[in-house]
Every structure is written in C-alpha cells, then in structure tokens.
Amino acid sequence: MAASSTPGSPRLRRTAGDRRAQLVQIGLELLPTTPVQELTIDEVARRAGISRSLLFHYFATKREYYTAVTRAAADFMLDHLLPSPGTSPEEQVSGMLDRYVGWVETFRESHLAFVRGAGGGDPWVAEVYEETRERLVQVALTALELPDDVRRRQLVLAWFAFTEDLVGSWADEPTMSRPELLALLRDVLDRLVAHS
Amino acid sequence: MAASSTPGSPRLRRTAGDRRAQLVQIGLELLPTTPVQELTIDEVARRAGISRSLLFHYFATKREYYTAVTRAAADFMLDHLLPSPGTSPEEQVSGMLDRYVGWVETFRESHLAFVRGAGGGDPWVAEVYEETRERLVQVALTALELPDDVRRRQLVLAWFAFTEDLVGSWADEPTMSRPELLALLRDVLDRLVAHS
DNA sequence: CCGGCTTGCTGAGCAACGCTCAACAAGCTA
DNA sequence: TAGCTTGTTGAGCGTTGCTCAGCAAGCCGG
Structure with a gap:
C-alpha cells in the first residue's frame, strides 16, 4: 500500500477517477479502526502520499469525503x-x-x-x-x-x-x-x- | 438564562458544585439541537459567561464534559x-x-x-x-x-x-x-x- | 483593619485540523 | 515546440481543543 509515497518517484499523476477510488479505498481501510468523525484529512492524505489540498480538490468538504466512504x-x-x-x-x-x-x-x-x-x-x-x-x-x-x-x-x-x-x-x-x-x-x- | 453574562456585574464567583451543575445544564439544553460531537467548548463557555479555560478546570477534556452531559x-x-x-x-x-x-x-x-x-x-x-x-x-x-x-x-x-x-x-x-x-x-x- | 491563604477564574498562546488560493508542472495535442 | 488542460502543491488563515502562569474574590487568624 501507499506505493506512491516513496520519495524517489518523481511524482505520479493519476486520473481523476483513480484518485477518487484510491481515496475512498483508504477510507474504507481506515473505517474499522477509526470512528468516522475522527478520520482526519491529514492521515488520509499521508497514506495516499498526496497533499491535503488535493483531497479537497476531489471532495469539497470533509463531510463530503466520509459520506462517500460510508x-x-x-x-x-x-x-x-x-x-x-x-x-x-x-x-x-x-x-x-x-x-x-x-x-x-x-x-x-x-x-x-x-x-x-x-x-x-x-x-x-x-x-x-x-x-x-x-x-x-x-x-x-x-x-x-x-x-x-x-x-x-x-x-x-x-x-x-x-x-x-x-x-x-x-x-x-x-x-x-x-x-x-x-x-x-x-x-x-x-x-x-x-x-x- | 445566562444572567452572569451581563457586563455590569463585577465578576461573580460560584462554588465548584454550582458551576459544574450549570455547565452540565447548559449541555443538556444544547443537546437537542446540537449533535454531541459538534458541541463546542467556546459556545458552552459563552453561554455560561465564563472563559474557555474555566471549563477545562472542571472537565479535563471535552470528551469528559459531554460524557458527563450524556x-x-x-x-x-x-x-x-x-x-x-x-x-x-x-x-x-x-x-x-x-x-x-x-x-x-x-x-x-x-x-x-x-x-x-x-x-x-x-x-x-x-x-x-x-x-x-x-x-x-x-x-x-x-x-x-x-x-x-x-x-x-x-x-x-x-x-x-x-x-x-x-x-x-x-x-x-x-x-x-x-x-x-x-x-x-x-x-x-x-x-x-x-x-x- | 490587615496580611495571608485557598481556589475560582482569566488571557495569552500553542498545536492540530478543516479549508482556501495562487501558482506549478505532467502529459496530451496541434 | 508551443499551448492547453488539469492533476498537484505549499503557504497560510480561522477555528477549536487544551495549557499555563498568574490575577483576584472571599474567608481566615491576628
């Protein structure tokens, strides 16, 4: 998991669909161990190996994100x-x-x-x-x-x-x-x- | 409600029991309209006419506070x-x-x-x-x-x-x-x- | 009346987090 | 190669949970 977080890779660019799917997937993996409300944008972004800002590019708000995950x-x-x-x-x-x-x-x-x-x-x-x-x-x-x-x-x-x-x-x-x-x-x- | 928020009063000092009861009471009043997690310390303190810090004097943590309310x-x-x-x-x-x-x-x-x-x-x-x-x-x-x-x-x-x-x-x-x-x-x- | 003690109470400030915005750059096409 | 689209970033702002050093209200013994 989180292969893209490897510092060596020069910066991978994904299609919008892929990123969305990846982010939702990460949410699903986090869900069992983390109450939905405590799921932090920082953590998700870190796991995806992207900046916080990008997550807000796909989901306008945190609520919108974990609603999608749910x-x-x-x-x-x-x-x-x-x-x-x-x-x-x-x-x-x-x-x-x-x-x-x-x-x-x-x-x-x-x-x-x-x-x-x-x-x-x-x-x-x-x-x-x-x-x-x-x-x-x-x-x-x-x-x-x-x-x-x-x-x-x-x-x-x-x-x-x-x-x-x-x-x-x-x-x-x-x-x-x-x-x-x-x-x-x-x-x-x-x-x-x-x-x- | 919130008589102590009147600016004129020189600063009222309550007993520990009274304050606790008052704060819990405010929580109970807020509960129907506000999801427990969204209940903010700022708002409660404002309604009680006290500083945020004082609330943390009675309840070490926000969780502890709304657990008491619940x-x-x-x-x-x-x-x-x-x-x-x-x-x-x-x-x-x-x-x-x-x-x-x-x-x-x-x-x-x-x-x-x-x-x-x-x-x-x-x-x-x-x-x-x-x-x-x-x-x-x-x-x-x-x-x-x-x-x-x-x-x-x-x-x-x-x-x-x-x-x-x-x-x-x-x-x-x-x-x-x-x-x-x-x-x-x-x-x-x-x-x-x-x-x- | 006064010094001193307890303790209710405050304000400044830090760290974490949600969210914004201007700008960079990857990859495609003409 | 120039130019466009769009995925992506970093700096930064406001709010909120929480800390800490210190002020002051009210009571005490003298």
Missing part, C-alpha cells in the same frame, strides 16, 4: 446481501437473512463501525445508513410478496433494528446455534408481518 | 422510567413501557439526540448509552421475575432496540393507536422471553 461501505454490503433474481421468494428472504448473519460474522468490526458511525452525530452519514436500511426492507417486502404500506414498513424496519442488535451480540457471545438464530429471527418477522 | 441525560430518563417499588411485577413492566412511550412522545428531539449521539463515534458516550440500556433490561427482567441468563439478556436487549426504533417511527407517523402499540410491544416481549 456510501461505498453500504453499497459493498448491499451487493453482498441482495438476492440473485432467479430464486424463489421464500428462498430470497431466508437467503438474505443468512447472508446478513454471515456478513456480520465475517466483517465484525467493520460492520460495527458502519452501524456506529452511521448512528453518530452527522446527519449526512445517518442518511446513508437510513437509505440502506430502507432499501433492504423494500427488497424484503417485495420478496415476501406483501404490499408495503407505511405500517408494515415501520414494523419490518424495527424488526431489522432487532436483528442488527441480536446478531451483533450473538456474534460476540453465541447463546444458540446458527440455525436456531436464523429460525428465531425469521419467526419474529413472520409474526410481525402477519400482525398487519 | 450521563446526566441518561439519569434523567432513568429516573422517569424506573418503576416505583411498591407496585406489582406485572404493573412494573407495563408501567415502564407506557412511560417510555410517553417519554419519546414528550422529549421527541432530545431523545433522538440522545440515542443518536450515543451510537455515534465516541466510545465513551456509547458506553453510557449501553449502561443505560442494560440497567433498563436488568430492571425489566427482575420485574418479570425471570432469571437473567446471558441469552435472555440478549433477547431483551434486542427487543429494546426493536422498541426504540418502532416507537420512534410511530411517534413520527402513528400507524396504530397507542394501546395497540403497547400491546404489540408487550406481546413481542412475552413471546421472546417465553422462547428461552
């Missing part, structure tokens, strides 16, 4: 979770749930950082997080072949908060088997949407 | 929610739940700010928030007259995340009556603890 993280997760279009509706929901648990198991700290940072102070970042949750709920509802009235959305969104919390603490301290966890989550979801 | 907010809420000791176990749980909904209805933005700020970047503040949730769960479990093994705690904590989210969105957009909401929440809780 959005990249969200997209990364969504790509992983969204069901392949061929499968059956039932399979789609259980598949997403299963992949979500797997995601949390694999990217433990990253995911926590994403959720944390999202809830945190900044409204812009919170917005990205809300967007992600709503897209997931949207997909889940259509997969369940249910109309999405406001009430059902609220319930499923809240169920997702439940799921996030439970899967998180379960990954820290597994108090049941993985299939048990999945069954429980699915059961609660089914009862809730039936409730409407 | 803790004050949490204690304020806990005082409101905790059941009076005389009542029956059943009454205690439903009472807490009812008061929680009332709390969210009344202190809408403050509460959101508390939850948000808590989730956000800073580990210290997050810790205060976790403490609060665990105390609530603790009380709920003893009120339900259930032993609190790890698994049940996880489930009730997750249920509380569910509750926070649902009550929050419900307060924004009431998709059911208040009693219906309470019944639903209670029903989910009962099923979950029975699940153990």
Whole structure:
C-alpha cells in the first residue's frame, strides 16, 4: 500500500477517477479502526502520499469525503446481501437473512463501525445508513410478496433494528446455534408481518 | 438564562458544585439541537459567561464534559422510567413501557439526540448509552421475575432496540393507536422471553 | 483593619485540523 | 515546440481543543 509515497518517484499523476477510488479505498481501510468523525484529512492524505489540498480538490468538504466512504461501505454490503433474481421468494428472504448473519460474522468490526458511525452525530452519514436500511426492507417486502404500506414498513424496519442488535451480540457471545438464530429471527418477522 | 453574562456585574464567583451543575445544564439544553460531537467548548463557555479555560478546570477534556452531559441525560430518563417499588411485577413492566412511550412522545428531539449521539463515534458516550440500556433490561427482567441468563439478556436487549426504533417511527407517523402499540410491544416481549 | 491563604477564574498562546488560493508542472495535442 | 488542460502543491488563515502562569474574590487568624 501507499506505493506512491516513496520519495524517489518523481511524482505520479493519476486520473481523476483513480484518485477518487484510491481515496475512498483508504477510507474504507481506515473505517474499522477509526470512528468516522475522527478520520482526519491529514492521515488520509499521508497514506495516499498526496497533499491535503488535493483531497479537497476531489471532495469539497470533509463531510463530503466520509459520506462517500460510508456510501461505498453500504453499497459493498448491499451487493453482498441482495438476492440473485432467479430464486424463489421464500428462498430470497431466508437467503438474505443468512447472508446478513454471515456478513456480520465475517466483517465484525467493520460492520460495527458502519452501524456506529452511521448512528453518530452527522446527519449526512445517518442518511446513508437510513437509505440502506430502507432499501433492504423494500427488497424484503417485495420478496415476501406483501404490499408495503407505511405500517408494515415501520414494523419490518424495527424488526431489522432487532436483528442488527441480536446478531451483533450473538456474534460476540453465541447463546444458540446458527440455525436456531436464523429460525428465531425469521419467526419474529413472520409474526410481525402477519400482525398487519 | 445566562444572567452572569451581563457586563455590569463585577465578576461573580460560584462554588465548584454550582458551576459544574450549570455547565452540565447548559449541555443538556444544547443537546437537542446540537449533535454531541459538534458541541463546542467556546459556545458552552459563552453561554455560561465564563472563559474557555474555566471549563477545562472542571472537565479535563471535552470528551469528559459531554460524557458527563450524556450521563446526566441518561439519569434523567432513568429516573422517569424506573418503576416505583411498591407496585406489582406485572404493573412494573407495563408501567415502564407506557412511560417510555410517553417519554419519546414528550422529549421527541432530545431523545433522538440522545440515542443518536450515543451510537455515534465516541466510545465513551456509547458506553453510557449501553449502561443505560442494560440497567433498563436488568430492571425489566427482575420485574418479570425471570432469571437473567446471558441469552435472555440478549433477547431483551434486542427487543429494546426493536422498541426504540418502532416507537420512534410511530411517534413520527402513528400507524396504530397507542394501546395497540403497547400491546404489540408487550406481546413481542412475552413471546421472546417465553422462547428461552 | 490587615496580611495571608485557598481556589475560582482569566488571557495569552500553542498545536492540530478543516479549508482556501495562487501558482506549478505532467502529459496530451496541434 | 508551443499551448492547453488539469492533476498537484505549499503557504497560510480561522477555528477549536487544551495549557499555563498568574490575577483576584472571599474567608481566615491576628
């Protein structure tokens, strides 16, 4: 990493797209260990081997930068979770749930950082997080072949908060088997949407 | 408010306890409109009519300050929610739940700010928030007259995340009556603890 | 009334960080 | 080679968290 920081190289000039991608990538690498707000421009620039000024050339403001980073993280997760279009509706929901648990198991700290940072102070970042949750709920509802009235959305969104919390603490301290966890989550979801 | 900022007064000297209380109070007033992290020492000092330095005399660091503010907010809420000791176990749980909904209805933005700020970047503040949730769960479990093994705690904590989210969105957009909401929440809780 | 002590309180100033701006230079094209 | 575009930099400004030496309010013993 940071090959361009080698002092010997006479100064490498990148295309705009490359630089942006590199900077976002650095943000993603920093995210698990650093709360989003504490991510400093200096540090990112140093890692990229560029001056602070250049970062402001690509992202007008610090907020704009880490919003982009958060959005990249969200997209990364969504790509992983969204069901392949061929499968059956039932399979789609259980598949997403299963992949979500797997995601949390694999990217433990990253995911926590994403959720944390999202809830945190900044409204812009919170917005990205809300967007992600709503897209997931949207997909889940259509997969369940249910109309999405406001009430059902609220319930499923809240169920997702439940799921996030439970899967998180379960990954820290597994108090049941993985299939048990999945069954429980699915059961609660089914009862809730039936409730409407 | 800010009577001491009047230029005419020759310089008022307060006791340590008073000043601390005043500063925390100002933090509490600022909390609803300002994300915790963006709360600036300058602003607080200005409102208190004192110099920045004095604030650092009472709170060694900015973090220490807004952790104290957050803790004050949490204690304020806990005082409101905790059941009076005389009542029956059943009454205690439903009472807490009812008061929680009332709390969210009344202190809408403050509460959101508390939850948000808590989730956000800073580990210290997050810790205060976790403490609060665990105390609530603790009380709920003893009120339900259930032993609190790890698994049940996880489930009730997750249920509380569910509750926070649902009550929050419900307060924004009431998709059911208040009693219906309470019944639903209670029903989910009962099923979950029975699940153990 | 006065010297002295405690301690609430201040102002100047430093370092870090977000952000700006004028200007340099890499690499392409005519 | 001249000229243009645009990636890139360094100096520098304002704000903010934080430090430190010292002032002064209020109480004490004499």
